[in-house]
Amino acid sequence: MKPDDIPEDMPEDIPEDMPENISGDDSEETVQVPNLDPAFKYEVMRNEGAGGLKYCFACGACTASCPIHEIDHGFDPRKLARMVQLGMKDEVLSSPLIWYCSACRNCEQHCPQSVEFFNILNVLKNMAAEKGYAPYAWVVQTRHLMRTGMVFRTDEAWETRRKALSLPPLQLDGEKVRELIELSGLDELIVKKRP
Amino acid sequence: MPSDSKDKRIGVFICHCGKNIAGGVDIEALLQSIRETPGVKFVAENRYSCSEDGQIDIQNAIQDQELDRVIIAACAPSLHLMTFQRCGESAGIEPSFVDLIDIRKWTMHGNPEKVDPDEALERSKKLIKQAVKRMSLKRVIPQVVVKTEPSVLVIGGGVAGLEAALDLADKGYEVNLVERLPTIGGKMALLYKVFPTNDCAPCILAPKTAYANIHPGINLLTYSEVTAVEGYIGNFSVKVTRKPRYINEDSCTGCGLCVEKCPQKVIDSVYSAGIGERKAIYIPYDLAIPKKAVIDDENCLYMKTGACRLCEDECPTDAIDFDQESRTIELKAGAIIVATGFDEYNPTEKTEYGYDRYDNVITQYQLARILDIDGPTKGKLLRPSDGKEPQNIAMIQCVGSRDENTNEYCSSICCMYALKHAQIIREMVLPDTEIYICYIDMRTAGKNFEAYYRRTRELGINFIRGRPGEIIEETDTKNLIMKVEDPDLGRLLNLEVEMVVLSCATLPSEGTEQLSGILGTALDENGFYQEVHPKLRPVETNVRGIYICGAAQGPKDIPDSIVQAKAAASCVDGELRKGEIKLPEFIVKTTGPDKEG
């Protein structure tokens, strides 16, 4: 993929169904078990590092140690693990919550069953992206990364400050990163549309 | 030996038991009051009467004060009376002149009988004064030495009874093993596989049943029941009623030709838990010991109508004998071990689960029989309603257990056997069937049991920490629908499955009340045999010489049943090995074969 092929971050790219405030899974609806997908947990566990999920006994140590849960109770590692175990595939993959993780891996540190919940979340995120559920912010960020090799946007002020500090100008070329991203197949995911 | 005509010199010792007693009653006030009690020659306190120091203080006081009777106000006699009797005896006091009274139950933290300190003081004063009065009236209880029978009666031929019988027979005792059913082996013989190792139950039991069958020291009395017991330790006399098998056991070879011929089919509620059928003449199962036929006289056509006797024509050894009658034999026993086991709770009264109304709701014991490749379905797991393989199964834990409306106790084995059945189904029977285990707490406390639970999770079994309120049957499909609250999700689940298995409570076996009446032994509040002390004397009963083991004492698994069986056998050996025993004369006179009056 050439830099020119990467779509611009167009505001109209924002999908309409993207909720404004994506906090909290406060669904109180009864879960219809016959409509769930009991094979989902196996699909998840097949992935590298995610096999520990089968040992989860819902103790909640992960939730109790998660900094994101502290800020937003809607994000609850134990509940997410449970939802996967029960086969709540659509609800989990379409949930914005799985993208909240700060990657601190506290959950993994504290889990008495060595579940490595962080890895499970990554698997879920890949599956979600595959279905086009990746959040807009993440898509835009990845595109930017591919173009410039930078995670954050740069503007002229940066250049001026770098000059003042006698630093060389930025080489805004994402070639190496692009290669990596293409190798991982991520480039295909970012152009996927939400279902 | 001090005579009882001499002036009585009674000493009273009040124990602090650290703070257990001293923290709940005013010891000073108690000492004062007892000092003033008529008949008391000496009063002292000990920090711990039972400690070495405490016992030396008591012995010194006996010598210095020339005491001839002592009362210790401390803890329960079942705990320490023997300690103080030995302590007194070595200072020259007749054991029956040593008394221990329990004032600790009113003062100790955590005791359900604890009362406030004023009340404890009043009660303690009263109890000690009564003990002083009683002691002043006591006479020496004459002891006699009697010979003991070198034989033991074991009631119940399950794994616990078998283990105890084999242990004792190997030690040289003559054992009579009385089993109510036509075969020995109990429940274990019918379990297919057993946790926590999942080895084949009949295979690991067979060495015991087979050995018991040929052991020269064991006399198997199957299809028999104990109907009367008299006597005392060392010298029990027992009546055993032998039900007629209508088969001459010596000539029956177990060939099964008679069974094939018999036209009368009957639902087998014992050996196949109501799942399968047998004939009116039957051999319980392939590995049955003894492997002899038996005629069920309630269902035999000849017995009911006077015509048939097809089996008789078929038998190559003329073993069938329609004239057999029930007969009673008499046995001697030095000691008795009760190992009558348990029964599974019938969940019909829990109407919310529809056990008697819905075809596809069964119990775990029934499932155990279904999974058994030698069982009524040859190991095929099919829905009773339509013979289809169930795509999903829910197990409901604690049915009739931990429930104030039925049985308040935890049955302790059902979490483990639910895990076992889930593993067997997943690994050997229906690998694609989803299994949901609805539980309250998962109790897997035994050795290697937690690994067993983890292993079950590894197989992808679903665990839901909630108890379904009610099961509704879908009329067309006969599927079962229930709502369960899943606290881990914070939501209600609507679960629809093709089959439900109820993990039912473990009850004392049928007839326990009757047998305990015959034996004079006590039952606990749940109807199991009551041990003397739950921690320190777990296999002894209130009757010296009668011991308990296995599920008869309370719900338990095989490992614990074996441990208790060995403990009971060791208690028996301890009492009988000398061949004689010293007993209070009144016991021999009032309960012996030549009792007076």
Ligand SMILES: Cc1cc2nc3c(=O)[nH]c(=O)nc-3n(C[C@H](O)[C@H](O)[C@H](O)COP(=O)(O)OP(=O)(O)OC[C@H]3O[C@@H](n4cnc5c(N)ncnc54)[C@H](O)[C@@H]3O)c2cc1C
């Ligand atoms: C579904 C199920 C699965 C289980 N799975 C396992 C397992 O995998 N592993 C494990 O460790 N445990 C398991 N258990 C528990 C196990 O069955 C018991 O621990 C064991 O059977 C107890 O042995 P017992 O000899 O005390 O009693 P029982 O096996 O009940 O034997 C008692 C015997 O006494 C006889 N009897 C009763 N009353 C009289 C009387 N009045 N006179 C003469 N005889 C009498 C009975 O007929 C019976 O033969 C399971 C239990 C159930 C219900």
Ligand code: SF4
């Ligand atoms: S790694 Fe993610 S889910 Fe785990 S504790 Fe950290 S933020 Fe929470």
Ligand code: SF4
């Ligand atoms: S800490 Fe581990 S076992 Fe406990 S709920 Fe979280 S993932 Fe499950």
Ligand code: SF4
């Ligand atoms: S009674 Fe006769 S026919 Fe029946 S099993 Fe015994 S030997 Fe065979």
Ligand code: SF4
């Ligand atoms: S062992 Fe488990 S299922 Fe059985 S009563 Fe106890 S908690 Fe309930």
